[in-house]
Amino acid sequence: MATIDVPEQVSVLADAEALRKACKGWGTDEKAIISVLGHRNAVQRKQIRLAYEDLYQEDLIKRLESELSGDFEKAVYRWILDPADRDAVLANVAIKKLSPDHHVIVEISCTRSPEEHLAVRRAYQARFKHSLEEDVAAHTKGDTRKLLVALVSAFRYDGEEINTRVANSEAKILHEAVKDKEFNHEEIIRILSTRSKMQLMATFNRYRDDHGTTITKNLEGDSGDEFLKTLRTTIRCLNDPKKYFEKVLRNSIRRVGTDEDALTRVIVTRAEKDLKDIKELYYKRNSVPLDQAVAKDTAGDYKALLLTLLGKED
C-alpha cells in the first residue's frame, strides 16, 4: 500500500502558482514545495508540470533544479518525474558509475511489472538515445553482463499459471548449479530471466521444500564475487521484493554516513506502491519505526521531504 497522503480535491493551477511563488524572489520556500509536491500522485505531478509550463513558459523541473541543491534537490528531482522516466534516470546513473551499481539495475528490472518495465525501456530510449540493453552491455562484462542484459531484456508472461513439473525440474537444475560452485551460469540465467514471476516463486518454494533452506542461503559466499552478489540480488528481488527493499533501507541507514542515494531511491520509488508494507516489515525486523530511523539519520529539507513521503503528518 502507498504511504503518500493526497488530498481529496486538488487544483493543479493553484499548485503551479504556489510553486511559482515558492521559487520567486530571494531564497526558496522549500516547505511550500514539500507541502505541494509531497502530497501529489504521479498523474497530478505531471499535470502540475504542464500547468506550470503553460502559465510561465518554463520547465518546472529546470526551475527546481536551479533553486535547490544537495540531497534535497536530488530527491525532489526523482520524485517529480514520471515513474518510468525516473527508473530510466536511476538506471542510467547506475550504469554510468565508474563501478556500475549492478544491484540497482537488477532492482529496476525485477521489481517492476512487465508492462512497467517496458515503459522504462521506452523512456530510457527517449531520454538517452540508446536502448537500455545496449548501455548495460557496453558498461558491464563477463557473466554479470550476461545476467544483467538478459534481465533488462525480459518481457515476462504476466499470468498466474504455474507448472509444478517445471518448478520441480528447475529447482533441481538450480540446486545442481548451486551445489557445483562451478555455477552453470547459463542455466541459472536462462531460468531467472525467462520464467514468469509466479513460476519462479513456485520454483523457489520447491527448492526450499526439497532442501530445507532457501536458495539465497546456498548462494552465500565470497562477497568479492560480483556475479554471485548480483545473482543473490536477482533472486531476492524476484522472490520477495518487499523484504529486499526493507533490507536496502536497513543497510542504507545503518551505514556510517547514511547512503542517501539508496534511501531516496527506495522511498521515492515505493511511496506510491508498497512503502506501507515495507514500513511494517522494517518495524518487525528492527523494533524501531522507519520514520524514526530516517528522522534520526537525516536533516533539514531532505528529511522533511522523506518524512512527508513516508506519510508522516506535517
Place this chain on the structure above:
Amino acid sequence: IGVDEKSLISILTNSNEEHKRSLWKGSSKLFIEDENGFERWDQSSIKILKHQFNRFRDAVVLSLLHPWERDARLIEKAIRKGPKHYNVIVEMACTRSSDQLLGARKAYHSLFHHSIEEHLVTHIKGRERKLLVALVSAYRYEGPGVNEDVAKSEAQILYEAINNGDKNKLLDHEDAIMILATRSKQHLQALYRHYNQSYDKTLAQDLEGEGILKDTVECLCTPQTYFTRVLEAAVKEDADEESKRALTRVIVTQKEQLVKEGFVPNKIQDILLGLYKDFMLASIASGDVK
C-alpha cells in the same frame, strides 16, 4: 494465385450429376480413366492443386490476422518445426520495427501463455538458442545518431571473431551476440559499411554458410538482399514446398515494405507469373503422362 477461383467455385457448387460427369470425362488434365474404366483424380495434379489451395488459404489467413498475432503464430510454428525454420524467427525478430516485435511478444503471451523466450529455451537445445533468445528480446533504439568510432571498433570485433577465432564457436561468441542483439539497426548498418571498407568484403560474405548468423546480419543490415533471396528460392524450377510457403509469408507480411522498395509491381508480377507458369506447366505435364 494461379488458380481460376471463379470456375472452380461454379464447378463445386453445381450439383448437376450430368454436368459433373461431363467434367470428369472432359478434364483430361485432372482425371485419368484407369484400368477399371473409372475416372479418378490424377494424383500429381491433385497434389499441386492442394498446395496451391493451401498457399492461397495461408495467404488469406495471414492477411486477415492482426500483424502481431500473425508474427506470434509464425514464430510459434517455427519453434515447433525445428532448425530448418529458425530463419523465420530471425526474420520476425530482425525485420520488424521495435514496437512491432514488442506487439508480437505481447500477442504471444495471450495466445500461448508463455513468453517467446520461455518457449525458445524449452524447445531449442542447440547452439542457436542464445542468439535467437537475444534477438527476440531486443527493443532497439530507432532514432538517428551513430557513433562511427564505436561502429568501426565493433566491426573489428566481429572480424576477429569470424577470422581469427573458431568459426564453429561463433554462436557462442558473447561480444558478437551482444553487438548483433543490442545495437540499433542504424548502428549495425554503419558497422556493415566499416566492415566492407576495412576488409574488402562484406560481413554477409564472411558469414557465408553460417546459417542464421548470416540471416541475422542480412535481415538487420540489408533486408532487401534477404527477402530477394527468399523470393528467388521460391520461384526456382525445383523449389520445395517450404520455399514456396516462404513466398506467401514474405509477400503478405512485407507488402508495404516491398511497395516502398519498388518491388511491386515489377518483381512481384514476375514472381506471380512464375508461380502461375509452374502451375500451368505442371498441369500440362500431367496431361502428357496419359
